[in-house]
Amino acid sequence: MVLKILLGVLLTAVIIFGLGLPMSPHPQAWYELPVIPGLGEKARIIFFHVPTAWLSVVAFLTSMVYAIAYLRKRDLSYDIRSSAAAGLGFMFCILATLTGAVWAKFNWGSYWNWDPRETSIFVLLLIYGAYFSLRSAVETEEKRAALSSAYAIIAAVTVPFFIFIMPRIMTGLHPGAKGDPEGAGPVVEFKMSPNMRIIFFSSLVAFTLLFYWMFTLRVRTAQVEAHNHQRG
Amino acid sequence: MKAASPPFRSFLRSAGSVFLKDWRSELRTRYAVSALLMFVVTTIAIILFSLGSEGASPDALSGMLWVVVFFAAMSGLSRTFVMEEERGTTLTLQLLASPGAVFFGKLLFNLVLVTGLNAVTVLLYGAVIEGFVIRTMSIFVVTVILGSMGFAAAATVIAAIIARANTKGTLYPVLSFPIVLPLLLSVIEATKKASDGAFFAEAAGEFQLLISYIVVVVVASSMLFEFIWKD
Numbered sequence: 001m002v003l004k005i006l007l008g009v010l011l012t013a014v015i016i017f018g019l020g021l022p023m024s025p026h027p028q029a030w031y032e033l034p035v036i037p038g039l040g041e042k043a044r045i046i047f048f049h050v051p052t053a054w055l056s057v058v059a060f061l062t063s064m065v066y067a068i069a070y071l072r073k074r075d076l077s078y079d080i081r082s083s084a085a086a087g088l089g090f091m092f093c094i095l096a097t098l099t100g101a102v103w104a105k106f107n108w109g110s111y112w113n114w115d116p117r118e119t120s121i122f123v124l125l126l127i128y129g130a131y132f133s134l135r136s137a138v139e140t141e142e143k144r145a146a147l148s149s150a151y152a153i154i155a156a157v158t159v160p161f162f163i164f165i166m167p168r169i170m171t172g173l174h175p176g177a178k179g180d181p182e183g184a185g186p187v188v189e190f191k192m193s194p195n196m197r198i199i200f201f202s203s204l205v206a207f208t209l210l211f212y213w214m215f216t217l218r219v220r221t222a223q224v225e226a227h228n229h230q231r232g
Numbered sequence: 233m234k235a236a237s238p239p240f241r242s243f244l245r246s247a248g249s250v251f252l253k254d255w256r257s258e259l260r261t262r263y264a265v266s267a268l269l270m271f272v273v274t275t276i277a278i279i280l281f282s283l284g285s286e287g288a289s290p291d292a293l294s295g296m297l298w299v300v301v302f303f304a305a306m307s308g309l310s311r312t313f314v315m316e317e318e319r320g321t322t323l324t325l326q327l328l329a330s331p332g333a334v335f336f337g338k339l340l341f342n343l344v345l346v347t348g349l350n351a352v353t354v355l356l357y358g359a360v361i362e363g364f365v366i367r368t369m370s371i372f373v374v375t376v377i378l379g380s381m382g383f384a385a386a387a388t389v390i391a392a393i394i395a396r397a398n399t400k401g402t403l404y405p406v407l408s409f410p411i412v413l414p415l416l417l418s419v420i421e422a423t424k425k426a427s428d429g430a431f432f433a434e435a436a437g438e439f440q441l442l443i444s445y446i447v448v449v450v451v452a453s454s455m456l457f458e459f460i461w462k463d
Contacts, residue, residue, distance in 0.1 A: 071456075071459045123410050123413060126409060126410040126413075127410045129406075130403075130406050130407045130409075130410055133403060133406055133407075134393070134397060134403060134407060137397050137398075137403055138396075138397045138398075142463075143396065143397075143463070146459050146460065147393050147396055147397055147460060149459070150389075150393060150456045150459055150460050151390075151393055151407065153452065153456055154389060154390075154411060154449075154452055154453060154456065155410060155411060157448055157449070157452045158386075158410075158411050158413075158414055158445070158448070158449065161414035161441065161444075161445055161448075162413075162414060164441060165414055165417050165418055165421075165441060
């Protein structure tokens with residue numbers, strides 16, 4: 001209950017302050033956000049786009065951890081958790097792709113241009129898609145759990161290679177990428193004023209809490225479904 | 233050295249016999265070889281027809297080579313495992329050999345198959361497609377060898393998953409693509425360098441990536457194979 005109230009307060013605050021606070025080139029008062037060169041008002045999407053992208057990765061890792069747990073313990077409740085996390089991750093991945101594409105249209109002039117970040121989110125989408133098509137192809141529960149767990153782990157193992165490959169193939173347009181004239185590195189560190197950072201991190205916390213809540217809900221419904229299914 | 237200890241030797245022997253079993257059954261039917269050869273010929277013919285009299289840039293052509301290789305591999309490499317399910321010999325194999333021996337036997341078979349396939353593909357592609365010129369042969373040869381090893385590594389474990397899932401062909405490229413994409417991107421990049429005439433050392437980054445990819449995928453899949461293979 002406390003969690004839900006906290007979540008409600010945080011998300012409302014993030015929406016109000018993130019969208020409502022004025023932006024000025026030389027912020028004076030505490031409530032004025034600085035203008036990031038080259039981003040302007042479009043920078044506000046960072047409070048919503050980055051948390052969704054962050055969650056699609058967190059969900060993927062959660063899914064992988066439960067996949068390992070399933071293979072070790074052979075307990076189907078871990079598989080329920082693994083697939084629940086993957087389902088939410090898929091949703092957040094789609095949201096991150098869409099918010100990113102909308103932002104790219106207004107900042108770079110086209111919805112999609114195979115920037116390294118766009119490519120990696122696309123690969124993540126493909127992995128989620130493949131994971132669920134594999135799950136839908138297997139009838140037996142234990143078999144489905146074992147095969148999809150194995151696939152999730154194999155996929156997770158190859159994903160880090162993109163971090164090394166992408167910079168070789170193309171320079172990025174994404175803020176904080178290697179080609180950024182403002183400098184490379186996480187945007188949070190060098191472009192955000194303290195008040196922006198507070199909104200950003202509250203948004204990150206709020207979205208993570210939201211994920212946790214949705215995750216427990218999904219796990220509980222899936223467990224009830226599995227229970228009903230067993231009783232016929 | 234522990235390498236000569238009896239358990240390891242018996243492991244090698246059973247992995248070797250799994251390989252030999254597949255090898256002999258392939259020699260008997262020649263299914264994979266003939267079907268794959270025709271597949272490669274067909275795909276290259278389609279590329280030739282679609283290009284018509286217009287040439288494509290060398291970069292585009294070096295990318296297209298790996299499109300042929302990817303789909304040829306996807307149509308043939310699942311066979312070793314799917315065949316066991318079709319013939320109903322999975323159970324026998326589970327009883328007779330350890331999962332590790334089965335995995336490495338099949339991996340070796342796929343490696344031989346895909347290396348031979350790639351050699352033929354590359355020769356045919358180079359002979360038929362005009363604009364495709366390789367200026368640094370050493371980069372290209374290493375790329376094809378490492379690329380074949382990577383394809384065999386990734387394709388074998390996905391083939392095992394596919395065969396157990398009873399879905400045969402359709403899902404195979406879907407599941408494989410995200411896994412082989414890092415490999416595909418680096419071999420395409422290395423091939424472009426080879427056709428641009430770069431020095432061997434300039435492709436060192438790609439080779440390091442390919443080697444670490446192969447090691448990581450083989451280690452991960454040999455650990456996971458037991459869970460896929462045994463019910």
